[in-house]
Amino acid sequence: MITTIKYCPQVYMNYKRQSTIGWSMGNVILDFTGGTLSILQLFIDSSSTHNWGGVIGNPVKFGLGFVSMLFDIIFMVQHFVLYKWKQPVDYHFSRVNRDLNDGTSLNAEQEQLVRPDSETHEESIFRETM
DSSP states (O other): OHHHHHHHHHHHHHHHHTOOTTOOHHHHHHHHHHHHHHHHHHHHHHHHHTOTHHHHHOHHHHHHHHHHHHHHHHHHHIIIIISTTOOOHHHHHHHHHHHGGGSOOOOHHHHHHHOOSOOOHHHHHHHHHO
């Protein structure tokens, strides 16, 4: 129950923003691994005692592992499939600077999209070389 309450707002926020920027995928992968190992332990324990009731005999452990893995899969799909093209502004900024090596410059609209702050192209080059 707590896990569901904990993760639902994040799923919704990622959906509304159409982005997972700022959400640590490392933690999601570790959480998924923990859920997988928890359920695997239930199966191994039941297998070693030849009592398969042990898998469903601990519904809290099974449910927590299953719900955690379900939300982790949702987060991974959001990050790696649905919103993978959404990158932080700094990524776009550095990519545009690499693309501008031929001496061309951005028009005002492109400049605002790439650098919403008022940093000039020269200032950004200076900052990147530091």
